[in-house]
Amino acid sequence: LLSTMEQIMERPLTSTDMKTITHIYEYYRLPADVIVMAIQYSVKNGKKDIRYIEKVCISWYDQGITTHTAAETFLKHSAEYHAKEGQVKKLLGIADRKLIPSEEKWIRTWLEEYQFSLDVLQLAYERTVKNTGKAAMAYMNKILSNWNEKGYRTVREINQKDGGKKYQASDTEQSYDIDLLDRYWDNVPTLD
Numbered sequence: 001l002l003s004t005m006e007q008i009m010e011r012p013l014t015s016t017d018m019k020t021i022t023h024i025y026e027y028y029r030l031p032a033d034v035i036v037m038a039i040q041y042s043v044k045n046g047k048k049d050i051r052y053i054e055k056v057c058i059s060w061y062d063q064g065i066t067t068h069t070a071a072e073t074f075l076k077h078s079a080e081y082h083a084k085e086g087q088v089k090k091l092l093g094i095a096d097r098k099l100i101p102s103e104e105k106w107i108r109t110w111l112e113e114y115q116f117s118l119d120v121l122q123l124a125y126e127r128t129v130k131n132t133g134k135a136a137m138a139y140m141n142k143i144l145s146n147w148n149e150k151g152y153r154t155v156r157e158i159n160q161k162d163g164g165k166k167y168q169a170s171d172t173e174q175s176y177d178i179d180l181l182d183r184y185w186d187n188v189p190t191l192d
Contacts, residue, residue, distance in 0.1 A: 001022065001025065001032040001035060001036065002018060002023065004032075004036050004039075005017070005021060005035075005036070005039055008036070008040055008043055009043060009048050010056060011048075012160065014050075016050055016183055017050045020050050020054050021035065021050075021053075023041070023052060024057045024058075025143065028030060028057065028058065029066075030057055030060070030066060030186060031066070031067070031068065033068050033071075034060070034065070034066060034067065034068060034070075034071045035057060035070045036055045037068070037072075038053060038057045038060055038071070038173055039053055040054060041075060041078075042056050051078075055192075060074070064096045065095045081108075081111065081112070084111050084118070085099075085108075085111070086093070087118055088107050088110070088118070088121060089107075089113070089119070091121060091122060091125055092125065092135050093135060102137075106140075109141075110141075110144050113148075114144060114147075114148040116148075117154075118145075120144075120147070120153070120154070120155055120157050121144070121157060123144045123155050123159075124140050124144050124147070125140060127143055128143065130139040132189050145163075146162075147162065150162070
Protein backbone atom coordinates (compact mmCIF):
# COMPACT_ATOMS: atom_id res chain seq x y z
CA LEU A 1 0.00 0.00 0.00
CA LEU A 2 2.70 2.48 0.99
CA SER A 3 4.93 1.80 -2.03
CA THR A 4 1.91 2.12 -4.38
CA MET A 5 1.00 5.37 -2.67
CA GLU A 6 4.54 6.66 -3.24
CA GLN A 7 4.28 5.82 -6.95
CA ILE A 8 0.90 7.55 -7.30
CA MET A 9 2.02 10.66 -5.42
CA GLU A 10 5.37 10.71 -7.26
CA ARG A 11 7.28 11.57 -4.11
CA PRO A 12 8.66 9.88 -1.01
CA LEU A 13 6.14 9.52 1.80
CA THR A 14 6.58 11.44 5.01
CA SER A 15 6.12 9.86 8.42
CA THR A 16 2.77 11.70 8.66
CA ASP A 17 1.68 10.20 5.34
CA MET A 18 2.55 6.70 6.57
CA LYS A 19 0.90 7.13 9.98
CA THR A 20 -2.28 8.53 8.42
CA ILE A 21 -2.65 5.78 5.82
CA THR A 22 -1.87 3.10 8.41
CA HIS A 23 -4.51 4.61 10.71
CA ILE A 24 -7.10 4.58 7.92
CA TYR A 25 -6.25 0.97 7.08
CA GLU A 26 -6.35 -0.24 10.68
CA TYR A 27 -9.07 1.95 12.25
CA TYR A 28 -11.57 2.16 9.38
CA ARG A 29 -10.67 -1.26 7.98
CA LEU A 30 -10.74 0.07 4.44
CA PRO A 31 -9.16 -2.47 2.09
CA ALA A 32 -5.82 -1.45 0.57
CA ASP A 33 -7.26 -1.36 -2.96
CA VAL A 34 -10.01 1.05 -1.87
CA ILE A 35 -7.44 3.30 -0.20
CA VAL A 36 -5.35 3.22 -3.39
CA MET A 37 -8.44 4.21 -5.40
CA ALA A 38 -9.08 7.09 -2.98
CA ILE A 39 -5.48 8.24 -3.37
CA GLN A 40 -5.76 8.07 -7.18
CA TYR A 41 -9.05 10.00 -7.05
CA SER A 42 -7.47 12.68 -4.86
CA VAL A 43 -4.36 13.05 -7.02
CA LYS A 44 -6.50 13.17 -10.18
CA ASN A 45 -8.34 16.12 -8.59
CA GLY A 46 -5.01 17.85 -8.01
CA LYS A 47 -4.85 17.10 -4.29
CA LYS A 48 -1.75 15.35 -2.99
CA ASP A 49 -2.14 16.55 0.59
CA ILE A 50 -2.50 13.71 3.08
CA ARG A 51 -5.28 15.56 4.96
CA TYR A 52 -7.35 15.72 1.77
CA ILE A 53 -6.74 12.02 1.10
CA GLU A 54 -7.72 11.23 4.67
CA LYS A 55 -10.96 13.22 4.30
CA VAL A 56 -11.77 11.34 1.08
CA CYS A 57 -11.17 7.96 2.76
CA ILE A 58 -13.32 8.88 5.79
CA SER A 59 -16.04 10.27 3.54
CA TRP A 60 -16.07 7.06 1.52
CA TYR A 61 -16.24 5.03 4.73
CA ASP A 62 -19.17 7.14 5.98
CA GLN A 63 -20.97 6.64 2.64
CA GLY A 64 -20.44 2.87 2.78
CA ILE A 65 -17.85 2.85 0.01
CA THR A 66 -15.81 0.07 1.57
CA THR A 67 -15.38 -2.41 -1.29
CA HIS A 68 -13.64 -2.30 -4.64
CA THR A 69 -16.99 -2.57 -6.45
CA ALA A 70 -18.55 0.26 -4.42
CA ALA A 71 -15.50 2.47 -5.09
CA GLU A 72 -15.66 1.71 -8.83
CA THR A 73 -19.37 2.59 -8.88
CA PHE A 74 -18.71 5.85 -7.03
CA LEU A 75 -15.83 6.79 -9.34
CA LYS A 76 -17.89 6.01 -12.45
CA HIS A 77 -20.83 8.08 -11.17
CA SER A 78 -18.48 10.90 -10.19
CA ALA A 79 -16.84 10.95 -13.64
CA GLU A 80 -20.24 10.96 -15.38
CA TYR A 81 -21.49 13.77 -13.14
CA HIS A 82 -18.39 15.91 -13.70
CA ALA A 83 -18.70 15.43 -17.46
CA LYS A 84 -22.33 16.64 -17.33
CA GLU A 85 -21.35 19.49 -15.01
CA GLY A 86 -18.70 20.51 -17.55
CA GLN A 87 -21.34 20.57 -20.29
CA VAL A 88 -23.61 22.75 -18.13
CA LYS A 89 -20.71 25.11 -17.40
CA LYS A 90 -20.03 25.35 -21.13
CA LEU A 91 -23.73 26.03 -21.77
CA LEU A 92 -23.66 28.84 -19.20
CA GLY A 93 -20.42 30.29 -20.58
CA ILE A 94 -18.43 29.42 -17.47
CA ALA A 95 -15.13 28.14 -18.79
CA ASP A 96 -12.31 29.92 -17.02
CA ARG A 97 -13.36 29.77 -13.38
CA LYS A 98 -14.55 27.39 -10.70
CA LEU A 99 -18.19 27.36 -9.73
CA ILE A 100 -19.19 29.16 -6.56
CA PRO A 101 -21.04 27.07 -3.93
CA SER A 102 -24.54 28.26 -4.91
CA GLU A 103 -23.85 27.44 -8.58
CA GLU A 104 -22.55 23.99 -7.63
CA LYS A 105 -25.67 23.39 -5.53
CA TRP A 106 -28.05 24.46 -8.31
CA ILE A 107 -26.31 22.37 -10.97
CA ARG A 108 -26.23 19.32 -8.69
CA THR A 109 -29.95 19.78 -7.99
CA TRP A 110 -30.79 20.11 -11.70
CA LEU A 111 -28.76 17.07 -12.72
CA GLU A 112 -29.17 14.70 -9.78
CA GLU A 113 -32.34 15.62 -7.89
CA TYR A 114 -34.48 16.82 -10.81
CA GLN A 115 -32.62 14.57 -13.30
CA PHE A 116 -33.09 17.02 -16.15
CA SER A 117 -31.39 16.32 -19.47
CA LEU A 118 -29.04 18.84 -21.06
CA ASP A 119 -31.64 19.81 -23.67
CA VAL A 120 -34.07 20.83 -20.89
CA LEU A 121 -31.29 22.89 -19.26
CA GLN A 122 -30.58 24.46 -22.67
CA LEU A 123 -34.24 25.48 -22.99
CA ALA A 124 -34.24 26.97 -19.48
CA TYR A 125 -31.03 28.86 -20.28
CA GLU A 126 -32.50 30.23 -23.51
CA ARG A 127 -35.65 31.39 -21.72
CA THR A 128 -33.54 32.95 -18.99
CA VAL A 129 -31.47 34.98 -21.44
CA LYS A 130 -34.57 35.92 -23.45
CA ASN A 131 -36.42 37.14 -20.36
CA THR A 132 -33.57 38.75 -18.41
CA GLY A 133 -30.99 39.61 -21.06
CA LYS A 134 -28.29 37.67 -19.20
CA ALA A 135 -27.37 34.24 -17.86
CA ALA A 136 -29.04 34.72 -14.46
CA MET A 137 -28.70 31.39 -12.69
CA ALA A 138 -31.21 32.28 -9.95
CA TYR A 139 -33.83 32.94 -12.63
CA MET A 140 -32.89 29.73 -14.44
CA ASN A 141 -33.18 27.83 -11.16
CA LYS A 142 -36.69 29.25 -10.66
CA ILE A 143 -37.71 28.03 -14.14
CA LEU A 144 -36.30 24.55 -13.53
CA SER A 145 -37.83 24.34 -10.04
CA ASN A 146 -41.26 25.17 -11.47
CA TRP A 147 -40.88 22.59 -14.24
CA ASN A 148 -39.84 19.98 -11.70
CA GLU A 149 -42.80 20.79 -9.41
CA LYS A 150 -45.16 20.40 -12.37
CA GLY A 151 -43.54 17.11 -13.39
CA TYR A 152 -42.32 18.33 -16.78
CA ARG A 153 -39.41 16.21 -18.02
CA THR A 154 -38.95 16.75 -21.76
CA VAL A 155 -38.55 19.78 -24.01
CA ARG A 156 -41.64 18.74 -25.95
CA GLU A 157 -43.74 18.50 -22.79
CA ILE A 158 -42.45 21.85 -21.55
CA ASN A 159 -43.16 23.59 -24.85
CA GLN A 160 -46.68 22.13 -24.96
CA LYS A 161 -47.67 22.86 -21.36
CA ASP A 162 -45.51 25.78 -20.21
CA GLY A 163 -45.18 27.88 -23.36
CA GLY A 164 -43.04 30.95 -22.84
CA LYS A 165 -44.06 31.70 -19.26
CA LYS A 166 -41.92 34.24 -17.41
CA TYR A 167 -40.68 33.58 -13.87
CA GLN A 168 -39.56 35.89 -11.10
CA ALA A 169 -36.34 35.34 -9.20
CA SER A 170 -35.35 37.55 -6.32
CA ASP A 171 -31.99 38.70 -7.67
CA THR A 172 -33.30 39.45 -11.14
CA GLU A 173 -36.16 41.77 -10.28
CA GLN A 174 -36.60 44.35 -13.00
CA SER A 175 -37.70 47.94 -12.62
CA TYR A 176 -39.80 47.68 -15.76
CA ASP A 177 -42.54 45.41 -17.08
CA ILE A 178 -41.10 43.44 -20.00
CA ASP A 179 -44.58 42.35 -21.15
CA LEU A 180 -45.72 45.96 -21.30
CA LEU A 181 -42.63 46.90 -23.33
CA ASP A 182 -43.22 43.98 -25.71
CA ARG A 183 -46.83 45.10 -26.26
CA TYR A 184 -45.66 48.69 -26.81
CA TRP A 185 -43.11 47.71 -29.46
CA ASP A 186 -45.65 45.47 -31.19
CA ASN A 187 -47.91 48.52 -31.67
CA VAL A 188 -45.27 50.96 -32.91
CA PRO A 189 -45.94 51.66 -36.60
CA THR A 190 -43.18 50.87 -39.05
CA LEU A 191 -41.96 53.26 -41.73
CA ASP A 192 -42.43 50.90 -44.69
